[in-house]
Amino acid sequence: MQANITFQCNNLKLPIHYNHMLQGFIYKNIFDDDFREFLHEKGFEIDGRNFKLFSFSQLKGEYFYNRKEKTITFKDRVKLTVSSPVDDFNNEFLKSCLFSTNLQLNHQPIVVQEIDIDENKEKLNKVLIQTLSPITVYSTVQLNGRKRTIYYTPEDSLFSKYIKENIIKKAKIIYGEDFKKSDFKIEAVSRNKISENLIYFKKFIVKGWSGLFKIEGNEKLINTALDCGLGAKNSQGFGCIKLLR
Template sequence: MRALIKFEVRSKALLPYNYQHALTALIYRGLGVESAKLATFLHDIGFRKGKKTFKFFTFSPLSFTNYKTTKEGIIVFPGTASFTVSSPLPEFIDYLTSGLWALRNFKIITLPVSIIEIAAIPLRNFTDEELFTLKSPLVLAIKSQEKATPTYLSYVEDKALYKEKLLNNLKNKYLVYYGCEPRIDYFDFAFDERHFQTKLPTRLITYKDQKIRGLCAPFKIKTNPELISLGYYAGFGEKNSMGFGFVE
């Protein structure tokens, strides 16, 4: 399920570019109003199978009707702002929307807002081949004991490894969510490389003390429609609950 959250921006404010952690915190806060149990479970534990843990939600970047970008951040003027929250868990969206309505007035870091609308987005049906546009970076990484920080994968440098990691991520999500292995007769994934002609569409986002790099471009995916659906609602790639891997 997905829900579009729309705010009134009450006054002018300077919002830092790296605001994703504040939206994650807002989501947990909204959930906690209606279900402290679910909010605590997702924040502290998550859905697990062995060493694999998933929160099964993601969200889009904020959009604004009246703003200006500067070196220091985004100057947001009075108007409206919105973002979309996505999860395959029906109760997640229900609890979140009720909780956010209860909060109604709050700040997103420095930005004072009031909720004016929450709209459920109709469920989608998927085929075995879909074209998506990433609204937030797709992140895939390899961890090693030798390095303190993960190595973020580059699609251009090793497409086979990138596709393998993406498929494994989807398979693990499916296994944790449904409790069984997915049936996969074929899998293919490709970014639209016309977006790579001038420069790579990479983005570096600072999330609290983490510097996270990912790719943000349209892509085509061919596989089991259930895997595609799970990626659409839970997010593609890693770090989805931090706002990565959100597609339209």
């Protein structure tokens, strides 16, 4: 399920790299304390890995960019998409958004104006999607005794391979089924329809890709992608997507 939330604001000023603030806002506004702690500290475990099973978009709205201060200021309204297949997450987060009288982002008040819900229960095996936040795919290797992160581009065959492996694990948590033999492939519509993004998450640079992608494969894996996000670091604001057709 995707919740498209429009907030009223008054010159909401944020640093350019605000992903960690949105993540903190989401965790803070999960209404149930026990579920918040579970999701923040652990999440859903499978094959020795933990998944939070939510993603969120970059903010949309009319804004002013201050190059000198490296800040972005949204004038009077801003839109955030938060996506998850987990009912507890959706219910507890939206409950807080609807009933809290003190919502704040970067210590500035915001007020929910509208919430639009998309259930993401499509029966499709071929779709066109647009990123709402960049997709990041990487692996970590040892080089000369030090850890090094290698990021993959959509032109690299490992980009689709690692995304498929990742989405199969998420789908197994959600559906309780083994999807190892299921088809799933993602590729960019064209090279000029995607762009590379460099985003700081706290003190670390994350490379990702934004734009239009084609996905083919198992319908449950496609719905998992729409609900959970594609690639890595979804709960840090990467890989959130929307269905175009």
